């Protein structure tokens with residue numbers, strides 16, 4: 215298995231440069247994405263597809279930065295993307311999925327329900343108007359009682375041969391999840407938007423404006439704080455075989471693409 219760490223959407227939020235960290239997993243048989251970043255359709259129609267959030271997150275809208283174009287530049291065929299496991303359904307995580315019409319999308323049942331019912335004002339404003347796509351492209355998952363390092367976990371995922379688990383971490387959104395990938399030589403935990411800044415992992419303060427923004431878009435801030443503590447505790451165990459990344463921290467993406475880390479994840 216080989217794992218590529220891709221930036222599929224540079225944004226500028228609360229005076230901070232953010233990336234959109236997407237994992238591309240090559241299993242040898244097929245390609246799997248963890249999150250999908252911002253897609254070509256979003257770039258062609260930011261007003262319709264992203265909505266008012268484009269003024270807040272200020273995505274760069276660069277076609278060359280999309281997952282589909284990055285996969286092509288790696289010499290791979292985007293048509294081989296068979297699965298997309300998403301942490302949640304905000305535009306910067308599901309938007310790129312439209313560029314892979316044959317891929318199956320995997321998401322928690324709670325997140326799918328949140329995007330479908332849009333119960334709160336925040337949910338009505340945040341979810342991608344196009345949604346994750348009609349059934350049967352989407353497979354949803356309820357908690358099964360399985361665990362991963364003390365966290366609730368759902369695996370195996372339907373039709374995915376690789377060891378990839380959804381780790382429900384609701385808080386940022388109603389059904390938000392992290393995604394754990396066992397590469398065979400190490401583990402990668404993609405925490406999505408469970409935290410924004412790498413300081414959270416070491417229990418240090420994050421930049422104030424970024425923290426405020428994180429709170430502003432949180433479905434349940436108490437649970438976000440509890441997730442921060444749980445992930446800091448996991449990080450604090452110092453397991454050299456575990457790489458924790460998230461969706462938007464540029465420092466964590468740089469570390470993941472560092473040759474030493476890449477050796478661990480290929």
Ligand SMILES: [Zn+2]
Pocket residue numbers: 304306307407461462
């Ligand atoms: Zn995000």
